[in-house]
Amino acid sequence: MNAPTELSHLVPEIRPREVPEVLLRALQDRFGGNFSTALAVREQHGRDESSFEAPPPAAVVFAQDTQDVSDAVRLAAQYEVPVIAFGVGSSLEGHVLAVQGGISIDVNRMNKILSIDAQDLTVTVQPGVTRKQLNEEIKHTGLFFPIDPGADASIGGMAATRASGTNAVRYGTMRENVLGLQVVTASGDLIRTGTRARKSSAGYDLTRLFVGSEGTLGVITEVTLRLYPLPEAIAAAVCSFPSIEAAVRTVIEIIQLGVPIARVELLDKHTVRMVNAHSRLNLREEPMLLMEFHGSPAGVKEQSEQVQQLVADHGGNAFEWATTPEERTRFWAARHNVYFAAIQSRPGCRSISTDTCVPISRLADCLLDSVKEADDSQLPYFLVGHVGDGNFHFGYLLDPDKPQERVTAEQLNHKLVNRALSMGGTCSGEHGVGLHKMDFLVTEAGAGAIDMMRTIKRALDPKNIMNPGKIFRM
Numbered sequence: 198m199n200a201p202t203e204l205s206h207l208v209p210e211i212r213p214r215e216v217p218e219v220l221l222r223a224l225q226d227r228f229g230g231n232f233s234t235a236l237a238v239r240e241q242h243g244r245d246e247s248s249f250e251a252p253p254p255a256a257v258v259f260a261q262d263t264q265d266v267s268d269a270v271r272l273a274a275q276y277e278v279p280v281i282a283f284g285v286g287s288s289l290e291g292h293v294l295a296v297q298g299g300i301s302i303d304v305n306r307m308n309k310i311l312s313i314d315a316q317d318l319t320v321t322v323q324p325g326v327t328r329k330q331l332n333e334e335i336k337h338t339g340l341f342f343p344i345d346p347g348a349d350a351s352i353g354g355m356a357a358t359r360a361s362g363t364n365a366v367r368y369g370t371m372r373e374n375v376l377g378l379q380v381v382t383a384s385g386d387l388i389r390t391g392t393r394a395r396k397s398s399a400g401y402d403l404t405r406l407f408v409g410s411e412g413t414l415g416v417i418t419e420v421t422l423r424l425y426p427l428p429e430a431i432a433a434a435v436c437s438f439p440s441i442e443a444a445v446r447t448v449i450e451i452i453q454l455g456v457p458i459a460r461v462e463l464l465d466k467h468t469v470r471m472v473n474a475h476s477r478l479n480l481r482e483e484p485m486l487l488m489e490f491h492g493s494p495a496g497v498k499e500q501s502e503q504v505q506q507l508v509a510d511h512g513g514n515a516f517e518w519a520t521t522p523e524e525r526t527r528f529w530a531a532r533h534n535v536y537f538a539a540i541q542s543r544p545g546c547r548s549i550s551t552d553t554c555v556p557i558s559r560l561a562d563c564l565l566d567s568v569k570e571a572d573d574s575q576l577p578y579f580l581v582g583h584v585g586d587g588n589f590h591f592g593y594l595l596d597p598d599k600p601q602e603r604v605t606a607e608q609l610n611h612k613l614v615n616r617a618l619s620m621g622g623t624c625s626g627e628h629g630v631g632l633h634k635m636d637f638l639v640t641e642a643g644a645g646a647i648d649m650m651r652t653i654k655r656a657l658d659p660k661n662i663m664n665p666g667k668i669f670r671m
Contacts, residue, residue: 211251220276227269244286258303263387270662283305284305291631291632322422325352327352328355344370371409376404376422378421433528434490437481444511449561461486463589471542475531486584539579545597549592551609556622566616
């Protein structure tokens with residue numbers, strides 16, 4: 198692929214389908230006050246945190262339960278009208294945009310925890326339950342759900358995009374932590390995948406098929422998740438480094454030595470400066486690692502001492518420990534607010550966020566080359582990374598009134614992703630493909646694999662109504 202040079206390459210393909218009035222009347226009759234065609238409501242459900250723009254959906258259904266979802270999809274299928282599931286709208290790759298028109302099914306009111314099976318370390322929830330809500334409601338059990346993508350995303354959306362986040366280096370991603378699903382198919386029928394058992398060799402793994410399908414194969418209406426005991430001891434630490442390379446080499450050694458670190462996040466000096474201004478902190482404005490250790494008191498002490506020695510070997514300094522919940526919350530709130538800190542640093546700007554993941558041995562090479570390109574461009578940016586598993590993000594901050602800045606940002610993204618692919622990495626470690634990564638997915642997976650994905654899509658969604666125009670072109 199050639200690097201984009203003009204804005205025509207940077208906008209989604211808009212091909213809206215007609216939504217007949219008879220369908221809108223049928224939805225109004227079925228859902229009454231839980232149905233809306235008001236422009237403000239439609240616009241709210243026609244955007245996410247991406248920089249893409251598209252016309253809003255023709256209508257919004259506020260689902261209360263699985264039957265509502267089934268009835269809405271069945272009616273839409275009758276008229277071959279697209280359906281887009283909507284959680285909290287925190288996706289970054291245009292997942293919820295109605296690029297082919299249609300109706301939005303908002304599942305936020307489906308926010309009940311259906312069962313907690315503490316002895317089996319599982320929980321079953323509706324898709325509108327958010328990550329923070331889940332952990333608040335199960336904390337009395339001594340268990341927690343570790344997947345933390347930063348935003349207070351809905352569990353349904355996290356499953357649909359195969360999300361991960363800061364804890365993935367120890368606890369894995371949604372792929373490893375979803376045991377079973379209830380899904381409304383493209384015909385409006387209901388299926389269940391998986392069980393509460395920890396493993397199975399029974400038939401095709403349909404759970405993994407739907408996890409990461411980005412709403413293109415069905416609408417998730419229940420999710421059964423793994424839970425974990427709350428660690429007996431938790432310690433967090435921040436430390437600064439003379440260079441990004443020194444910080445990354447430290448992380449590589451931590452992982453290769455098998456230290457069971459729970460979280461390890463990288464912030465570059467620009468990002469630390471933004472975080473200091475936004476969160477009123479006084480962290481050293483140098484490349485920084487933010488780490489967390491889970492386990493028994495003795496285990497945490499041993500991990501901490503081992504990592505502290507590795508940090509010193511690479512010139513790290515200014516170690517600051519946080520062992521109380523309040524101190525840890527202060528550190529992690531600053532990390533999770535990076536996006537808002539960055540936006541605040543350039544008022545009126547928009548951010549194009551990248552997302553790639555490489556084998557840990559190639560992380561330093563990929564990051565350093567990408568930092569040099571970003572510095573040379575003179576476009577403001579921030580850099581954060583879940584570097585323990587080779588995943589990192591640049592956020593390029595652009596003035597929406599300066600089209601060339603958008604072009605520059607996309608060129609940087611293009612070079613970065615292709616570099617990651619050349620190193621055996623992936624075009625998306627956690628954000629998903631959506632609209633933004635479709636061409637990169639062809640490069641990564643190959644034409645044959647994309648054709649197989651299309652075959653699956655046509656078999657399960659022959660009318661192409663489930664969130665069409667995402668992941669790959671039909």
